[in-house]
Amino acid sequence: MSRALPAGLVLAVLALLVLAPMAGLLQLSGLPGYEAADLRFWDNAYLRRVLYFSIWQALLSTLLSVLPAILVARAFAMRGQLPLRRLLLGLFALPLVVPAVVAVMAVVSVYGSDGWLPLGRSLYGINGILLAHVFFNLPLAVRLLLPQWQAIPQHHWQLGEQLGMSTWQGWRFIEWPVLREALPGVLLLVFMLCLTSFAVVLTLGGGPRSTTLEVAIYQSLRFDFNPARAVVLALLQLGLCILVATLTLKLHRLPEVEIAESAPVRPTSALRKWLDLGLILAATLYVGLPLLSMLIDALDGPILKVITDVRLWRALTNTLLIGLSAAAVSVFAGWLLLRYSAGLAHCGRPTVARLVDLAGSIVYVVPPLVIGTGMFVLLSSHVDVFDWVYPIVIAINALMGLPFVIRCLGPAMRRNHARYHNLCLSLELQGWNRFRYLEWPLLRQPLGLAIALVTVLAMGDLGVIALFGSTQTSTLALLIYQQLGAYMIPQATVTALLLLLLCLGVFALLERLIGGAGNVAH
Amino acid sequence: MYSVLPRIGASLIFLLFCSGLQAAMPTLVVYTYDSFTSDWGPGPQVKTAFEANCSCKLELVGLSDGVAMLNRLKLEGANSRADILLGIDTNLTADARASSLFETHGLSLRNSALPADWQDDLFLPYDFGYFAFVYNRESLTNPPTSLRQLVEDADGPTLLIQDPRTSTPGLGLLLWMKKVFGDDADAAWARLAPRIVTVSKGWSEAYGLFLKGEADMVLSYTTSPAYHIIAEQDARYAAAAFDEGHYQQIEVAGMVRTSKQKQLARDFLEFMISEEFQKIIPTTNWMFPAVAGETLLPAEFGELIDPSPALLLDEQQVAMQRKTWVDEWLEVMSR
Numbered sequence: 099m100s101r102a103l104p105a106g107l108v109l110a111v112l113a114l115l116v117l118a119p120m121a122g123l124l125q126l127s128g129l130p131g132y133e134a135a136d137l138r139f140w141d142n143a144y145l146r147r148v149l150y151f152s153i154w155q156a157l158l159s160t161l162l163s164v165l166p167a168i169l170v171a172r173a174f175a176m177r178g179q180l181p182l183r184r185l186l187l188g189l190f191a192l193p194l195v196v197p198a199v200v201a202v203m204a205v206v207s208v209y210g211s212d213g214w215l216p217l218g219r220s221l222y223g224i225n226g227i228l229l230a231h232v233f234f235n236l237p238l239a240v241r242l243l244l245p246q247w248q249a250i251p252q253h254h255w256q257l258g259e260q261l262g263m264s265t266w267q268g269w270r271f272i273e274w275p276v277l278r279e280a281l282p283g284v285l286l287l288v289f290m291l292c293l294t295s296f297a298v299v300l301t302l303g304g305g306p307r308s309t310t311l312e313v314a315i316y317q318s319l320r321f322d323f324n325p326a327r328a329v330v331l332a333l334l335q336l337g338l339c340i341l342v343a344t345l346t347l348k349l350h351r352l353p354e355v356e357i358a359e360s361a362p363v364r365p366t367s368a369l370r371k372w373l374d375l376g377l378i379l380a381a382t383l384y385v386g387l388p389l390l391s392m393l394i395d396a397l398d399g400p401i402l403k404v405i406t407d408v409r410l411w412r413a414l415t416n417t418l419l420i421g422l423s424a425a426a427v428s429v430f431a432g433w434l435l436l437r438y439s440a441g442l443a444h445c446g447r448p449t450v451a452r453l454v455d456l457a458g459s460i461v462y463v464v465p466p467l468v469i470g471t472g473m474f475v476l477l478s479s480h481v482d483v484f485d486w487v488y489p490i491v492i493a494i495n496a497l498m499g500l501p502f503v504i505r506c507l508g509p510a511m512r513r514n515h516a517r518y519h520n521l522c523l524s525l526e527l528q529g530w531n532r533f534r535y536l537e538w539p540l541l542r543q544p545l546g547l548a549i550a551l552v553t554v555l556a557m558g559d560l561g562v563i564a565l566f567g568s569t570q571t572s573t574l575a576l577l578i579y580q581q582l583g584a585y586m587i588p589q590a591t592v593t594a595l596l597l598l599l600l601c602l603g604v605f606a607l608l609e610r611l612i613g614g615a616g617n618v619a620h
Numbered sequence: 621m622y623s624v625l626p627r628i629g630a631s632l633i634f635l636l637f638c639s640g641l642q643a644a645m646p647t648l649v650v651y652t653y654d655s656f657t658s659d660w661g662p663g664p665q666v667k668t669a670f671e672a673n674c675s676c677k678l679e680l681v682g683l684s685d686g687v688a689m690l691n692r693l694k695l696e697g698a699n700s701r702a703d704i705l706l707g708i709d710t711n712l713t714a715d716a717r718a719s720s721l722f723e724t725h726g727l728s729l730r731n732s733a734l735p736a737d738w739q740d741d742l743f744l745p746y747d748f749g750y751f752a753f754v755y756n757r758e759s760l761t762n763p764p765t766s767l768r769q770l771v772e773d774a775d776g777p778t779l780l781i782q783d784p785r786t787s788t789p790g791l792g793l794l795l796w797m798k799k800v801f802g803d804d805a806d807a808a809w810a811r812l813a814p815r816i817v818t819v820s821k822g823w824s825e826a827y828g829l830f831l832k833g834e835a836d837m838v839l840s841y842t843t844s845p846a847y848h849i850i851a852e853q854d855a856r857y858a859a860a861a862f863d864e865g866h867y868q869q870i871e872v873a874g875m876v877r878t879s880k881q882k883q884l885a886r887d888f889l890e891f892m893i894s895e896e897f898q899k900i901i902p903t904t905n906w907m908f909p910a911v912a913g914e915t916l917l918p919a920e921f922g923e924l925i926d927p928s929p930a931l932l933l934d935e936q937q938v939a940m941q942r943k944t945w946v947d948e949w950l951e952v953m954s955r
Binding site for chain 1: 655658659660661687688691692694695696699778813816817819822823825826828831848851946949950953954
């Protein structure tokens with residue numbers, strides 16, 4: 099099968115990127131000077147506690163991010179004509195790129211003891227973790243769920259109206275079936291993001307009570323230098339995500355009806371309208387306040403000194419280079435995977451299709467530190483790894499971006515395939531022509547979102563670049579981190595604002611260039 | 621009118637000549653932490669100063685911290701390009717010694733500024749500092765005067781500290797508490813715990829939160845106020861002097877055994893304890909130079925507290941007990 103081969107290649111590369119470094123680390127534990135892995139997990143009260151806390155905080159964060167996001171996305175969908183809608187949705191792409199250290203500061207500016215909405219000491223603990231995680235993930239979930247409403251055919255709304263459906267009935271019979279296609283994936287993605295959260299959990303968590311698996315992995319690999327245990331913990335984290343994926347997939351249904359592209363146009367009462375606007379306003383404030391605090395801090399900072407520094411521009415160039423390359427690689431790989439899985443779903447093998455999607459998503463939870471160190475072990479005796487900083491950083495970032503590509507593009511590609519594949523076969527439309535005349539016009543919008551999202555995500559990455567970056571290969575995120583580490587907090591706030599503005603610009607530009615004008619998720 | 625071509629040709633030949641010269645120069649590779657190599661760290665000045673006389677190229681490779689450097693060197697083994705490892709502290713030296721990756725330097729630290737005598741065949745210190753709790757004079761008017769007072773006063777100041785599993789100062793405080801309270805350290809941590817606002821991953825998060833006013837004091841260095849005085853002309857910040865003394869951090873460098881240019885490496889270590897290198901340290905690394913000298917320290921360092929007596933646990937003891945102590949700490953702090 100012509101589609102199976104490239105997809106199989108992508109899967110093989112994924113497996114290699116994830117498993118080979120782990121094998122490299124495991125092989126170390128046999129060498130003298132390294133401890134063997136301690137596999138007696140359940141004897142270890144510490145690890146049990148860590149596991150329990152990781153799952154608990156991630157589940158809670160996921161529910162608190164995604165459930166409100168459904169309401170907010172719905173409100174955005176119903177208010178297609180809202181002024182500033184495009185800007186607001188652009189704003190919603192930003193929290194994801196704020197490096198965790200900066201986000202913690204921003205959250206503290208709003209909710210800290212000297213903040214605008216002071217929570218005092220009670221901020222530290224589960225409250226702070228949830229506040230920060232919802233700040234990161236609610237806007238992301240809104241962006242990922244919003245296109246689902248667009249997939250509701252016009253005549254469904256009309257039929258609903260003729261039948262005199264109430265709002266609840268409309269939700270139950272028109273919106274929910276469509277939402278169900280994307281929701282499990284979004285839940286899983288947010289769960290993975292919260293599960294692997296590190297600096298946020300440790301800093302806002304109030305102390306070692308709030309230790310996640312990710313921290314334990316870091317500790318094993320860095321502090322204790324016990325690579326085998328790190329690998330075992332990473333596998334445990336992977337297993338946990340597969341379990342959650344299986345559970346969320348129970349919710350998953352592929353839509354059975356024919357689907358068309360439309361925008362919901364439905365008469366609504368004034369009350370509903372105000373309710374929607376209220377929801378949008380609340381979400382915007384929630385997302386906007388920490389960003390606003392960053393803006394205010396930065397405007398107070400030594401702007402001129404920071405932007406006249408040539409090193410900033412070098413970091414900025416690197417940031418763009420890494421972001422755009424990682425997005426290109428990630429979207430290309432994701433496209434190949436999804437093309438294959440859409441075909442599988444179409445010819446009656448939805449389970450295999452889901453497994454392919456899952457394989458693409460799940461790699462996210464293998465910590466970059468594990469991949470990076472493992473790669474180092476494997477490669478360092480053959481090449482100087484630091485001559486390969488860019489390819490390695492781009493590859494790992496592309497890997498990390500893959501679940502986002504699958505979430506953005508997956509539902510649309512499956513719909514597209516279900517609707518037009520037979521037509522294409524009968525018209526013998528294939529290859530480039532199929533892309534040019536069929537897929538591009540219909541998919542450019544989710545494609546634009548995917549590319550924009552992965553680009554800004556890689557631009558804000560710190561986990562990978564901190565492992566391999568140096569002064570010469572610095573990115574803006576790394577620069578911020580270095581400034582924070584050298585007392586230069588005012589400078590760091592300015593750099594952080596520049597990173598945000600750059601991301602906002604790149605996001606808007608890519609979404610417009612690729613996604614087409616005048617239709618942000620609409 | 622003359623042609624520009626010969627000039628371009630001549631320039632090209634000159635350039636080729638220069639690059640040829642450069643290729644012939646030996647390169648000394650130093651693994652260090654990235655705040656050393658960063659633009660505002662000591663790195664750029666050190667590079668310029670050393671290259672001025674060595675007819676060599678100094679390549680500073682910045683890694684995230686001391687642990688990362690040592691791990692990397694271990695992983696690379698005999699293949700390592702590194703000639704020098706600069707930036708591990710005395711909590712890591714036992715581990716580094718045991719790795720047998722280092723070579724005797726054969727130098728002695730003349731005119732040492734360290735509080736205790738330095739005798740070590742493998743490692744040579746280049747700077748040192750003391751951990752301390754830093755506060756804002758305007759908001760905290762009567763800071764505690766001893767670690768014991770800080771621990772015992774239940775209504776005392778709130779604190780921001782770092783995690784000993786992920787941060788050097790965090791580990792420093794753990795050892796400081798051990799040194800002062802011995803076997804009662806657990807009980808002391810339990811008394812302190814309610815006033816610890818949060819335990820951050822690294823120094824920067826805790827310090828950033830402190831500047832945002834999240835707690836009365838933050839675990840940092842006695843030299844931190846010097847940054848605010850010198851770089852920001854802000855005299856509000858001070859370190860609290862504790863009667864028991866302050867735990868010390870000594871940063872050292874060592875020569876890698878597999879280095880192929882040991883003479884050059886030794887020259888670098890010699891340069892490292894020279895006045896030229898040492899005077900760069902205070903205002904870039906914000907630590908005390910390892911060598912004593914009137915002219916090495918900016919005047920503002922005179923305003924800092926006297927941290928004596930300097931406290932330091934034996935490196936072997938730290939290496940052996942560290943894990944147990946961290947586990948104990950986790951147990952107390954997770955209650």
